[in-house]
Amino acid sequence: MFEVSRIPPAPESPLSFAARIRMRDGILLAGDVYLPGAPEASDEAPGDTILIRLPYDKSGVYTFIPQVAEYFMQRGYRVVAQDVRGKFRSEGDALLFVNEVDDGYDTIEWITQQSWSNGRVAMWGDSYYGYTQWAAAASGHPALKAISPRLTGTALGEPVRRDPDSRTAGVEWGVTYLYPLTQFFDRDMVLWEPDWARRDFAAQAEEFMAQVGCRSLSYDQWYPHPVSLPRFPSGDPFAGRSVPTLHTIGWWDNCSPLSWADVERIESHPHWDAHHHLRIESIDHESFQLLDSDEDRVMDRSVEQIADLLPRTLDPALDFFEIFVRGNGSAADVPRVTWDLAHGDGMRDAATWPPTGVRTVTRYATDGGELTAERPAVPTTRSWTHDPDDLVPSTVPDAFAYLLTMPDEAPLGERGDVLTFTTAAAMADVNLAGPVSARVTISSDGPIMDCFVRVLDVAPDGTALRIARGQRQLRDATEPGTLEIDLGHIGYRLRAGHRLRVHVASSDYPEFLPQTGTGADPWAWGPTRLNIQSLVVGGPDAFALEFTVLEGDLP
Structure with missing residues (x-):
């Protein structure tokens, strides 16, 4: 028997009010709406909205979205934090990746119809909630004015698909098939670990699902007989309308190969490349920094540590949105590349990556x-x-x-x-x-x-x-x-x-x-x-x- 723990949705933030947002197929997705001034300020003047779509509980402690939303509200933004389909308070099946384009479009459309919205929407977030930004951008909704995906990629989490005509392939992450058996197993966050000494992981996956009495739709989609469900209806996330993007990559992020693959793809799409701004930092996937103090190298950050983390995490996006969402400034004011020389003299600006002179x-x-x-x-x-x-x-x-x-x-x-x-x-x-x-x-x-x-x-x-x-x-x-x-x-x-x-x-x-x-x-x-x-x-x-x-x- 495996030791299995479930983490259900946390209480919704008192700074927000709950919304249930109907998708085109009738499924209701749960959102927390944060308005500057008061939790239910229905008479609030319309303003710009930042949308965060994630599978890790919009109200939970892991991603501290209520603190993020409060920080954004201090700059006058309305914030909508949403559990993606099948997760926590949202209806539907917990199916990785494949619904995010349409669900992103429908959520943005709902925002534009609210009295507190002026019709301009931006998106922000890391990892899977960076991926949902690429998906929403691929939907082509005209109200999406800018995105700030961090530490993510359009091929996030995809198992290695071997070309039968090639001798080479990628090496599979150990976590690939565990993700749909834990974070994306069902509505809750389900935590368990296989016995790493046994290594018969497929058998252990079956034992785990038999123990909890249900199966993972996403796992069965991928293994043992992969079912191809397209993430992007157009086939290419960068084929359609471009969106100004502040794209953050971490030098020590284990997902950075996916980010760099997207950079290369964007370079081959001039209409996207023209609006693509790159930010590269000395961080890993959990936003720990190379030069963090020993006191800040803790997984369970305190309220004070989270408060200290927010400015360096959110200010670049807010500065970017000030120009591309609110129109206060020119695109020429934003460097095309901002990068950190680790153990060097901090952040540098460049017109291209790699910088000239290499x-x-x-x-x-x-x-x-x-x-x-x-x-x-x-x-x-x-x-x-x-x-x-x-x-x-x-x-x-x-x-x-x-x-x-x-x-x-x-x-x-x-x-x-x-x-x-x-x-x-x-x-x-x-x-x-x-x-x-x-x-x-x-x-x-x-x-x-x-x-x-x-x-x-x-x-x-x-x-x-x-x-x-x-x-x-x-x-x-x-x-x-x-x-x-x-x-x-x-x-x-x-x-x-x-x-x-x-x-x-x-x-x-x-x-x-x-x-x-x-x-x-x-x-x-x-x-x-x-x-x-x-x-x-x-x-x-x-x-x-x-x-x-x-x-x-x-x-």
Whole structure:
């Protein structure tokens, strides 16, 4: 038996009044309406509205939406916080992602018909309630004047879909199939954990659903036979009317690959690109900062800590809405890119990302464990054993809160199944700003090989902070294959005396589902086998990393 706890909806805020908003199919979605001045100020003059659509309880403590709404009201905004379909007080099925375009449109339409609305709507929020903004924008409602999605992506949460014609694929997050079994299981928030030592997760999912006496519609949509239900009716979230966007990405957000994929897609749509403003901060998915004090690295933030968090989280959006919703200023007053140089001198403005003046620098691994500017002429092979019973452990208990614990990753390099390559110490500060990538030629004596590449900043005392990472999967791995692995983007100051180090491994568990060594489905598990994994170092297929350097000389 699993230990299962349910978190029902919290009491609705006394600062708001309840609304039930009818969708086009008759389903009623629950909203909290916050009006400046009084909870039921029906005679309030019409004004601008900020809409927040989320699945985590519009009244709950986890997302502290009542405090967010109060902060927005101080700037004169009306606020509507809404439980998405099937969650907490809203009717309908708890079905991930697929109803958010139409439900977003219908909610905005309802807002425009209220006496307290002047017909102008903005949206704000993180993660899934960043995704609902992309969905509402894709609906094309003309009243939506600006959005501020943070730490999210249009492909948020989507399981890895393997192209049968390709040897490569992504590596599946461990949380992918758990999300519809917990946060999106039914109306409440349902909390439980599988036995991570068993690894027969599909069987444990069935045991859990048998225990609670019902099934997850979203889980059954995805596993074991995926049903394709389109998230975006047009097929492309950026095909229609564009909306001015303040798009926030965190350097340490585990969802940032989804954000950067959207940036790339937006660049190919000129009408969206013209209104796209990028903000990049030294934060993770839970908005912990790189330079937070030890006292602020707590998951359960106090009322005072939340109050301190709100200005840096909300003020950029409010400044953006002042121009694009209220018309107080010009679009030219808003930088196209605002970014944080971690360990540098704070936020910078730029006309483009990467900023002008950057150059690409390549470093090559050597058989002796170094990273150098010269590619070794003679190819060699470095090998290690992938043991499904002794996996490389993930370094944080919660992948969404990396900066909560900010672990020292140096000890992982002492394992026999982690290859380590290190540069010389930097003679002076080096500012990195832009994409990082790796080129690997790998093989295995097993059918499928996952390859994880991590870039670390090694301090003079030997401790190491992860600053970039990426992973890809090679199928038919008994034949060598060359992979280009995207390690994301970084804005980071490598300080004098520090070194860059790279870790290469074939597991990162439980953040990512591990390979069995036999080709069996990692979610279902099954028979396992040791695999010998290999990486080519030197020669024409050399292991190489490309960094984007803005200032200074990389060692």
